Amino acid sequence: MQLEKEKKPVARKLLLKLLGSRENIKMNASAAVRVGELFGISENNIRVTLTRLQSARLITLVERGDYKLADKGIRFAKEIHQWREDENELVPWQNDWVVAQTSLLPKSDKKQLRTTERALKLVGMMKLASNMYVRPNNFSGGASEVRDKLHTLGLSGKALVFSANDFDNQTQAKAMKLWSHLDLETLYEVGCSEIEESLARIPTLPLEEATKESYVIGDRALYHLVFDPLLPSPFVDVAMRERYRNLVKKYDDMGAHIWLRFLDQN
Incomplete structure (x- = not known):
């Protein structure tokens, strides 16, 4: 997989998503810079973004120079993670x-x-x-x-x-x-294959490569689910969508674990 061809993520989106991936995630400036390096984002860009996110009250500085989501950022994270519960509604x-x-x-x-x-x-x-x-x-x-x-x-x-x-x-x-032009069933089928292949590949990769791949593929899958219209039968194969959603949940859990390992590095 040629992940280097993927569009470079915006620093603001990248940092907010990582800090909001699980509750009580903390990240110091040095770790944030290392995150940026994975995607070719400059140290200056990362540090300026941290300052702006703090000014916007999306993140807050806590003990020992660690950043975590502020209340406004927590609300943002909850909106992102709503996809996990949508099917139940x-x-x-x-x-x-x-x-x-x-x-x-x-x-x-x-x-x-x-x-x-x-x-x-x-x-x-x-x-x-x-x-x-x-x-x-x-x-x-x-x-x-x-x-x-x-x-x-x-x-x-x-x-x-x-x-x-x-x-x-x-x-x-x-x-x-x-909704026929969205070709949702093809999206679900291709998405399932991509995630299953990555789940098998990631354990064989060095931590830095696994960290980057988990973000790129996970972010693409989350985008699809956030904008999924949640159509009923007969518009789509509901069982296929549920299979895709469950695979994304599994992948998201694995990705969060990988990112915690990466952030915990000295």
């Missing part, structure tokens, strides 16, 4: 939908538009018609749960979020195809 689909109607939102506020687009993407909603986004209604809390998720992610309260269950045949058929 799902129920069988009853052929109904959650709809977000955004026609009341001002089009001139570009920042809010970007926030809206990201929020809709994170909860798996797709555009069905002008200013109308939908997803299958398969969360246990229904439209209310999706509404709360969207508001937490920054969707304006002016947007209407509700359930619908009586689309005409043409609209229903169109809605059923909205």
Whole structure:
């Protein structure tokens, strides 16, 4: 595997993810610099990033020069790790939908538009018609749960979020195809193979190589799960998604152990 071809991670994202990988992780500046070296990030970049994260109250300096997540950073980490519990919130689909109607939102506020687009993407909603986004209604809390998720992610309260269950045949058929371009089952299949191969390979690698590989492959898998729309059957093979998710959990646990070993080096 040619990990060197992977795009260099942003220092801010790298440090926050590592400090948030498990509870009470601590990292001093020297260890942070060694982390940066793995990915070709300069010492100056790492030290400046630590200062900025502390100023933003995402991390805090504790005894003996160690950094750990501050309360704001802990909230960030919990959002990242929500993927571990998402599958537990799902129920069988009853052929109904959650709809977000955004026609009341001002089009001139570009920042809010970007926030809206990201929020809709994170909860798996797709555009069905002008200013109308939908997803299958398969969360246990229904439209209310999706509404709360969207508001937490920054969707304006002016947007209407509700359930619908009586689309005409043409609209229903169109809605059923909205996620087909994502080719999710191929993503799950390829992802399972990549993780299984890495699980077999990592024990044979030197610690530095194992540390880097666990981050690169783990980060890619986590991105897929964070943005997974959590569709029900018949949109996807749910068993295949669960297999992929369980493999990622196993890989994430292994990666956290490897990173602890790396950070504990003198």
